[in-house]
Amino acid sequence: xxxxxxxxxxxxxxxxxxxxxxxxxxxxxxxxxxxxxxxxxxxxxxxxxxxxxxxxxxxxxxxxxxxxxxxxxxxxxxxxxxxxxxxxxxxxxxxxxxxxxxxxxxxxxxxxxxxxxxxxxxxxxxxxxxxxxxxxxxxxxxxxxxxxxxxxxxxxxxxxxxxxxxxxxxxxxxxxxxxxxxxxxxxxxxxxxxxxxxxxxxxxxxxxxxxxxxxxxxxxxxxxxxxxxxxxxxxxxxxxxxxxxxxx
Amino acid sequence: xxxxxxxxxxxxxxxxxxxxxxxxxxxxxxxxxxxxxxxxxxxxxxxxxxxxxxxxxxxxxxxxxxxxxxxxxxxxxxxxxxxxxxxxxxxxxxxxxxxxxxxxxxxxxxxxxxxxxxxxxxxxxxxxxxxxxxxxxxxxxxxxxxxxxxxxxxxxxxxxxxxxxxxxxxxxxxxxxxxxxxxxxxxxxxxxxxxxxxxxxxxxxxxxxxxxxxxxxxxxxxxxxxxxxxxxxxxxxxxxxxxxxxxxxxxxxxxxxxx
Ligand SMILES: Nc1ncnc2c1ncn2[C@@H]1O[C@H](COP(=O)(O)OP(=O)(O)O)[C@@H](O)[C@H]1O
Ligand SMILES: [Mg+2]
Numbered sequence: 001x002x003x004x005x006x007x008x009x010x011x012x013x014x015x016x017x018x019x020x021x022x023x024x025x026x027x028x029x030x031x032x033x034x035x036x037x038x039x040x041x042x043x044x045x046x047x048x049x050x051x052x053x054x055x056x057x058x059x060x061x062x063x064x065x066x067x068x069x070x071x072x073x074x075x076x077x078x079x080x081x082x083x084x085x086x087x088x089x090x091x092x093x094x095x096x097x098x099x100x101x102x103x104x105x106x107x108x109x110x111x112x113x114x115x116x117x118x119x120x121x122x123x124x125x126x127x128x129x130x131x132x133x134x135x136x137x138x139x140x141x142x143x144x145x146x147x148x149x150x151x152x153x154x155x156x157x158x159x160x161x162x163x164x165x166x167x168x169x170x171x172x173x174x175x176x177x178x179x180x181x182x183x184x185x186x187x188x189x190x191x192x193x194x195x196x197x198x199x200x201x202x203x204x205x206x207x208x209x210x211x212x213x214x215x216x217x218x219x220x221x222x223x224x225x226x227x228x229x230x231x232x233x234x235x236x237x238x239x240x241x242x243x244x245x246x247x248x
Numbered sequence: 249x250x251x252x253x254x255x256x257x258x259x260x261x262x263x264x265x266x267x268x269x270x271x272x273x274x275x276x277x278x279x280x281x282x283x284x285x286x287x288x289x290x291x292x293x294x295x296x297x298x299x300x301x302x303x304x305x306x307x308x309x310x311x312x313x314x315x316x317x318x319x320x321x322x323x324x325x326x327x328x329x330x331x332x333x334x335x336x337x338x339x340x341x342x343x344x345x346x347x348x349x350x351x352x353x354x355x356x357x358x359x360x361x362x363x364x365x366x367x368x369x370x371x372x373x374x375x376x377x378x379x380x381x382x383x384x385x386x387x388x389x390x391x392x393x394x395x396x397x398x399x400x401x402x403x404x405x406x407x408x409x410x411x412x413x414x415x416x417x418x419x420x421x422x423x424x425x426x427x428x429x430x431x432x433x434x435x436x437x438x439x440x441x442x443x444x445x446x447x448x449x450x451x452x453x454x455x456x457x458x459x460x461x462x463x464x465x466x467x468x469x470x471x472x473x474x475x476x477x478x479x480x481x482x483x484x485x486x487x488x489x490x491x492x493x494x495x496x497x498x499x500x501x502x503x504x505x506x507x
Contacts, residue, residue, distance in 0.1 A: 143340065147325065149363060149364070158362070162348070162350050
């Protein structure tokens with residue numbers, strides 16, 4: 001309620017500010033103008049949205065598959081962990097803004113460089129919480145499994161993997177938040193479609209309202225993805241919210 | 249001198265034949281220092297323990313006197329660095345129930361059966377039958393967080409029994425329960441072991457618990473962990489806590505602990 005009221009007040013004063021001529025419509029379009037753009041350009045927005053949504057979804061999927069494989073490998077092998085962790089951290093220091101045009105130069109305007117950039121950005125936030133969750137599995141549980149004669153793999157499958165699921169979902173939620181920025185950046189570096197491409201073309205044409213509408217669509221998509229993951233978390237892991245009694 | 253003999257692990261699927269025994273002779277265990285510069289910790293020194301088939305041996309002692317280490321040795325989770333150890337396949341039940349929060353009671357109880365490769369339906373049938381014997385009918389599908397501490401501990405005990413190990417190592421199994429529930433659980437455990445005998449090494453710092461449940465009580469002193477007294481509890485079962493002989497033994501054990 002408070003949040004909704006706050007948004008309304010904010011939108012109202014924004015609208016009033018622009019209408020009273022406080023600022024040029026080209027620099028800051030009024031909320032009503034953005035709403036109009038959302039409606040009038042819906043076909044254009046939709047077709048570009050599907051492109052960007054695909055980049056985000058598949059990029060995150062790639063990051064998830066590679067990130068989980070990497071976390072599990074590092075969990076099983078100390079040597080791999082020592083070898084990979086510095087590389088992982090340094091991968092986060094790569095200035096994506098500079099690398100994106102290079103990838104586009106290598107791979108062209110198609111999906112591949114966008115997937116690579118989204119995956120590169122989302123990889124780290126998936127690996128770290130997953131690996132942390134695997135590390136934090138109660139050592140007494142591993143001992144228990146050993147007294148049952150369980151193999152290393154059985155212990156992983158029965159105890160460690162399910163226990164790491166909250167970490168995986170945390171990682172996925174963190175990467176959703178940045179995947180949209182990564183996809184936009186990738187499109188700015190070279191593309192012929194997508195919401196980032198649409199923004200890029202709209203601004204020099206003084207269609208600022210359309211660019212704002214594109215931003216709105218993109219953040220709505222990110223929030224929906226985030227909400228979906230939060231829902232999955234509550235449905236899949238009811239125990240993660242209510243274990244306080246079991247794990248003293 | 250160091251020898252270690254273990255009976256081959258028995259698959260839980262097999263019907264229980266006979267009861268295992270445990271025999272430790274002058275066992276020692278020293279841990280390297282956790283921090284650099286600190287002295288190594290001698291957790292156990294010259295400890296001997298015998299638990300014949302179907303016997304319940306309790307070990308009491310203050311925190312840090314090596315009780316958990318002793319059980320981990322019996323279960324083969326660590327190796328002694330002195331003395332000899334013979335033990336039938338053993339499994340551990342800890343103070344914390346260690347139930348998997350994402351599994352139902354029946355699936356938690358069936359854990360060892362599943363590890364042994366028994367298929368799900370058969371494992372569930374056996375686990376559900378035991379849970380019913382343990383008064384948990386209707387809670388088969390409950391998750392651990394939906395159960396009380398005493399119920400969770402019974403599920404953990406069902407899981408321990410179904411592991412098919414002939415030796416049970418119980419590490420302060422009721423220490424996290426409130427006093428009333430703890431007494432109920434002690435009586436319940438005594439009754440369960442009367443109908444389903446196992447060789448038990450019971451670690452506790454509750455002297456009364458040890459006396460009420462065990463055939464023999466070893467009193468341990470810390471640094472290094474060693475046996476300072478052995479009390480035989482020649483009192484027939486079922487036992488009453490107020491039995492004069494038990495009360496006298498409890499006083500003696502407490503005296504030994506304080507010595
Ligand atoms: N893995 C370990 N590394 C170093 N020291 C240990 C380790 N396990 C136990 N100890 C030490 O050995 C002693 C006995 O521990 P423990 O067997 O847990 O005692 P208890 O169960 O009787 O409280 C303690 O001083 C403890 O700090
Ligand atoms: Mg202990």
